[in-house]
Amino acid sequence: MRIPFFAGNWKMNNTKNAAVNLVSELRDKLKGLRSQYAVCVPFTDIEAVQRAAEGSRIGIGAQNIAWADKGAFTGEISAAMLAELGVGYVIIGHSERRQYFGETDRTVAMRTQQALKNNFVPIVCIGETEAERMAAKTDAVNERQLRSGLEGITADEAKRLIIAYEPVWAIGTGKTATKEDANDAIAFIRKVFAGMFGADAASMVRILYGGSMNAKNSGELMSMPEIDGGLIGSASLSADDFFAIVNSGEQKFV
Ligand code: PGA
Numbered sequence: 001m002r003i004p005f006f007a008g009n010w011k012m013n014n015t016k017n018a019a020v021n022l023v024s025e026l027r028d029k030l031k032g033l034r035s036q037y038a039v040c041v042p043f044t045d046i047e048a049v050q051r052a053a054e055g056s057r058i059g060i061g062a063q064n065i066a067w068a069d070k071g072a073f074t075g076e077i078s079a080a081m082l083a084e085l086g087v088g089y090v091i092i093g094h095s096e097r098r099q100y101f102g103e104t105d106r107t108v109a110m111r112t113q114q115a116l117k118n119n120f121v122p123i124v125c126i127g128e129t130e131a132e133r134m135a136a137k138t139d140a141v142n143e144r145q146l147r148s149g150l151e152g153i154t155a156d157e158a159k160r161l162i163i164a165y166e167p168v169w170a171i172g173t174g175k176t177a178t179k180e181d182a183n184d185a186i187a188f189i190r191k192v193f194a195g196m197f198g199a200d201a202a203s204m205v206r207i208l209y210g211g212s213m214n215a216k217n218s219g220e221l222m223s224m225p226e227i228d229g230g231l232i233g234s235a236s237l238s239a240d241d242f243f244a245i246v247n248s249g250e251q252k253f254v
Contacts, residue, residue, distance in 0.1 A: 008236025063191030067110035105148035105160030130169035170211025215244035
């Protein structure tokens with residue numbers, strides 16, 4: 001069985017005090033749940049959030065990582081900087097990075113390699129736009145982003161990855177993929193993954209759904225066999241909602 005995993009993607013929300021308050025609420029609520037979970041917070045919140053989460057099972061994630069070790073990369077944050085703050089997870093290739101900040105499949109691969117080399121768990125995001133879905137290109141786009149985004153990675157490293165399938169048209173829009181569509185897309189991604197890294201790695205890799213996942217729809221999404229958890233944006237900013245979503249993973253344990 002794959003242990004469900006849920007990551008809150010806070011995006012550019014919550015200054016330090018708000019971040020500490022939210023994590024303090026979360027640590028009590030999430031305590032009894034068996035899934036794994038993390039909050040992926042703005043760089044400037046990491047240190048305070050880490051302290052507030054100490055002794056709990058809340059993992060700490062960043063929302064990006066530089067591909068280089070150090071040097072002249074204005075505005076970037078290195079693996080060593082994140083490691084010193086106790087970061088365990090890094091979101092890579094989120095569609096907002098691709099859309100607004102020039103992230104490409106190539107830079108996704110470079111960042112993913114760097115994250116793995118430095119023992120982080122990369123949460124690699126892929127997913128089609130609305131136009132691509134309309135043109136029946138969903139599987140082709142996911143395959144391309146997966147193959148090029150994971151270039152240069154070994155089968156052993158692949159076992160440590162988390163993939164997030166996030167249809168771009170569902171992110172922040174209130175539109176969710178149907179549970180069947182999400183399950184089908186993820187099943188296809190797992191098949192491609194198996195072709196790249198072997199059946200063993202494919203049976204272990206956790207593939208999350210992301211895109212307007214919330215307290216209302218998480219139960220049915222998590223009832224699908226291929227969906228191993230969620231990458232949650234706006235609903236992760238509420239402790240009650242994030243708890244309800246993580247709680248929906250409990251059904252996988254029976
Ligand atoms: P959303 O964001 O839940 O607000 O749609 C998901 C994401 O971007 O990871």
